[in-house]
Amino acid sequence: MKKIISLLFLSFILFAGCGKKEFDETLLYGKWKCGTLYEKYVSSGTGYTWDTADDVDESEAQSFTWELDGEKLTQYHQMEASSAVVPKQYTVTTLTETTLSYTSNGKTYTFTKQ
Template identity: 50%
Template sequence: MKKFLYFFGLSILGVLIFTGCDKDDDFDDALLTGKWQSGTLFERYFANGTGYRWNTADDVREDEAQDFTWTLVKDELTQIHIMEIGGNVPRYYSVTELTSTRLRYEGHGRKYSFTKVNN
């Protein structure tokens, strides 16, 4: 009986530990709005679910940026890039960090790390 109670107690403890370690993947999409920079890559997100992306290394300015729409559900960031020649290109990312100053996400075999910039 003592062995049973011992293993039962350990089982309950294990369940509590693993339940308490669940990752909170629910990010606040309001934190995403604004201008973000990662080296020469920039992204701007608007509260209405639109945004755009540009890379100054490709000699692209903000007023020439690639338009996209975006959604953030839990940790899933979706960008639907609107092509000038017609059509849309979806890109799916997993957000790993989102604060008022830092954005990190990964997808398509790459990891991205952005810092929020003024303006």
């Protein structure tokens, strides 16, 4: 019985440690770079993304809206040829003044502030 109680306590401690993370949304504002991929977050909840490897510059960037809820960063991409909206959700692991890291489908993307 003592073991069971110890196990439940350990589990509580572990689950408490894996609880929802909170990030400062204002740290997200600005232009971020990951290799040739750029993302730009604006305080109004809009954002832009482009990849210079595909011969796209900032003026041709695709827009999106975004929201940061805890560690979940969700981008909503409104399509032009359709009324459809394509959501894309990431799990933020790091957000500092200089670094943004998030994961999606098992891949991690790390951006540096520009």
